[in-house]
Amino acid sequence: MKLLITNALIIPMTKEGLSLRGDIGIDGKHIVFVGTGNPSFTADRIIDGSSFLAMPSxxxxxxxxxxxxxxxxxxxxxxxxxxxxxxxxxxxxxxxxxxxxxxxxxxxxxxxxxxxxxxxxxxxxxxxxxxxxxxxxxxxxxxxxxxxxxxxxxxxxxxxxxxxxxxxxxxxxxxxxxxxxxxxxxxxxxxxxxxxxxxxxxxxxxxxxxxxxxxxxxxxxxxxxxxxxxxxxxxxxxxxxxxxxxxxxxxxxxxxxxxxxxxxxxxxxxxxxxxxxxxxxxxxxxxxxxxxxxxxxxxxxxxxxxxxxxxxxxxxxxxxxxxxxxxxxxxxxxxxxxxxxxxxLGIGDQIGTLETGKEADLLLIDLKKSHLTPLNDPFSALVYAAQSSDVDTVFCQGKIVMEHRKVCTFDEGQVIEDVQRSWAEVLNR
Ligand SMILES: [Zn+2]
Incomplete structure (x- = not known):
């Protein structure tokens, strides 16, 4: 699966203060480019990143x-x-x-x-x-x-x-x-x-x-x-x-x-x-x-x-x-x-920054929010103003595990029910 995120505000976390607007290419598990796109990269799916901030998960x-x-x-x-x-x-x-x-x-x-x-x-x-x-x-x-x-x-x-x-x-x-x-x-x-x-x-x-x-x-x-x-x-x-x-x-x-x-x-x-x-x-x-x-x-x-x-x-x-x-x-x-x-954790060569060759663990943060407007300094915005509910989409090892706030890998309602039942049983043991 090849994914292309276009025109996002990217915080690669590779250099203090660095942010750029550009594309991110993901091929299978890995990031294949960050910033300038590769014209020969044919994506199976394109995600418009123009209203999102992309950063390492x-x-x-x-x-x-x-x-x-x-x-x-x-x-x-x-x-x-x-x-x-x-x-x-x-x-x-x-x-x-x-x-x-x-x-x-x-x-x-x-x-x-x-x-x-x-x-x-x-x-x-x-x-x-x-x-x-x-x-x-x-x-x-x-x-x-x-x-x-x-x-x-x-x-x-x-x-x-x-x-x-x-x-x-x-x-x-x-x-x-x-x-x-x-x-x-x-x-x-x-x-x-x-x-x-x-x-x-x-x-x-x-x-x-x-x-x-x-x-x-x-x-x-x-x-x-x-x-x-x-x-x-x-x-x-x-x-x-x-x-x-x-x-x-x-x-x-x-x-x-x-x-x-x-x-x-x-x-x-x-x-x-x-x-x-x-x-x-x-x-x-x-x-x-x-x-x-x-x-x-x-x-x-x-x-x-x-x-x-x-x-x-x-x-x-x-x-x-x-x-x-x-x-x-x-x-x-x-x-x-x-x-x-x-x-x-000894996996700094795999994740933690957005760089070519690293595994694709990243987030898309929805910037169309009143509390993120105007954005001014994106680093300040992320630690002082952003909420976890602004995280729109999450990728792990190139796969989408949450899209538009919906977790793809679990049935959230079922898990909540299961945990409520389990805790009630623990209290009665
Ligand atoms: Zn502890």
């Missing part, structure tokens, strides 16, 4: 897709730890079927807000993998670890076996990562095993870190070190691609230390605000040369998976939380939501 670099089941549930607890104490017992009741239904719902929500790639950390990973295949988007599925080494060794071995057929049929859209939950739920040996496994298999290592002041204080009381220093001391961050979710509370020494590793900090501002964890000073991390990506966290601590809303909140917070006068720019926040997430 978004990467949600930290979520727990199936926590959508617990959306708007036990919301008024004072801290992360009080909230987790309510959520963990509910999670113990969830079945693989519940996780499948919730993953389908989450993927619909991701697609509707322009996201075609996410990193997940949850139980029953084969259910989420199945939903990724059905939904036609991408996912990096975390083999999620809790507790002591022996149970986690068995969990990883079993997950590798269970997930292998899904990886084989996903046409490159599915990858695995290893995701020890947090330093307060996993032992030192579990962390070391996870990092070894990631190195051995060339996978990403993903964990929550320095999310709350309590986590940092407890770690210092137990080990004499901050959480990043502790992970470095036990040999976890060395020679591995790591994604550290939150990092709300880092010291100057932590920042210097993390810069020496292949680390991406994943900013989850909505969740940090809602759980009263604090505000991560992202501008200072960026200024120190640390890569930062963006995530929504789970929909029970957010309470949605809307990456446009997340960009908006990150942009606003990035203007008020500053160290030495540093402030985030709209372009930096857009990078966090696109290419930085792709790079963190």
């Amino acid at each position: 978004l990467v949600n670099a930290h979520t727990h897709l199936s926590m959508g089941l617990m959306r708007n549930y036990k919301d008024s607890l004072p801290t992360l730890h009080a909230w987790l104490a309510e959520i963990f017992p509910i999670e113990e009741k969830l079945t693989a079927e519940d996780v499948l239904l919730a993953s389908r719902l989450g993927i619909i929500e991701l697609i509707q807000s322009g996201c075609t790639m996410f990193t997940d950390m949850y139980f029953e990973p084969q259910s989420t993998a199945q939903a990724v295949i059905e939904g036609g988007i991408r996912g990096s599925i975390g083999v999620t670890l809790f507790g002591a080494l022996e149970e986690n060794k068995a969990r990883v071995e079993e997950s590798e076996k269970t997930l292998s057929p899904y990886l084989a049929q996903a046409e490159g859209r599915l990858t695995l990562n290893v995701a020890p939950h947090a330093i307060y739920t996993c032992t030192q040996e579990t962390y070391q095993y996870a990092a070894d496994w990631a190195r051995q298999h060339g996978r990403v290592f993903h964990t929550h870190l320095s999310e709350t002041k309590k986590e940092v204080d407890d770690c210092i009381a137990e080990t004499g070190m901050t959480p990043p220093a502790y992970l470095a001391k036990i040999g976890v961050l060395q020679e591995v691609k790591s994604m550290l979710a939150h990092c709300v509370h880092l010291t100057e020494e932590d920042i210097k230390l993390l810069k020496t590793f292949d680390t991406t900090i994943v900013h989850n501002p909505s969740s940090n605000l809602k759980l009263s964890s604090g505000i991560a000073p992202i501008a200072s991390y960026l200024n120190a040369g640390i890569s930062v990506a963006l995530g929504t966290d789970g929909a029970s601590s957010n309470n949605n998976l809307n990456m446009f809303e997340e960009m908006h909140i990150a942009s606003l917070l990035g203007r008020v939380v500053e160290t030495s006068g540093e402030k985030t720019t709209p372009y930096q926040v857009l990078e966090m939501a696109t290419k930085r997430g792709a790079e963190a």
Whole structure:
């Protein structure tokens, strides 16, 4: 299938401030040109892009897709730890079927807000993998670890076996990562095993870190070190691609230390605000040369998976939380939501920008909206004014997964009904 998008306002995310008006050619999975059209390219379908902005689709670099089941549930607890104490017992009741239904719902929500790639950390990973295949988007599925080494060794071995057929049929859209939950739920040996496994298999290592002041204080009381220093001391961050979710509370020494590793900090501002964890000073991390990506966290601590809303909140917070006068720019926040997430996941050569040779993961945003008129600076418009409902059409690997706001790969009404039934059953278990 050859697709041609004509005369769109294109934000390729290849160079700060670059926007151009032109065409995008897609042949099968790949982008074959951006900007100037190729006269010999005969498209099977032509899409008039003149009222649209085309940009790379978004990467949600930290979520727990199936926590959508617990959306708007036990919301008024004072801290992360009080909230987790309510959520963990509910999670113990969830079945693989519940996780499948919730993953389908989450993927619909991701697609509707322009996201075609996410990193997940949850139980029953084969259910989420199945939903990724059905939904036609991408996912990096975390083999999620809790507790002591022996149970986690068995969990990883079993997950590798269970997930292998899904990886084989996903046409490159599915990858695995290893995701020890947090330093307060996993032992030192579990962390070391996870990092070894990631190195051995060339996978990403993903964990929550320095999310709350309590986590940092407890770690210092137990080990004499901050959480990043502790992970470095036990040999976890060395020679591995790591994604550290939150990092709300880092010291100057932590920042210097993390810069020496292949680390991406994943900013989850909505969740940090809602759980009263604090505000991560992202501008200072960026200024120190640390890569930062963006995530929504789970929909029970957010309470949605809307990456446009997340960009908006990150942009606003990035203007008020500053160290030495540093402030985030709209372009930096857009990078966090696109290419930085792709790079963190080791697929920066496939997606994250609009370039010839990359796979065609992109969005068309409807610019005929009152709140986008006049457009003036398109980068400002995307982070300060655009809504996820402005995303009109979404492509993943060259295929249309949403067109004119209708998700093509799932029956949205059916999925909503299924999830409502599933949650009612969970509450009665
Ligand atoms: Zn999380």
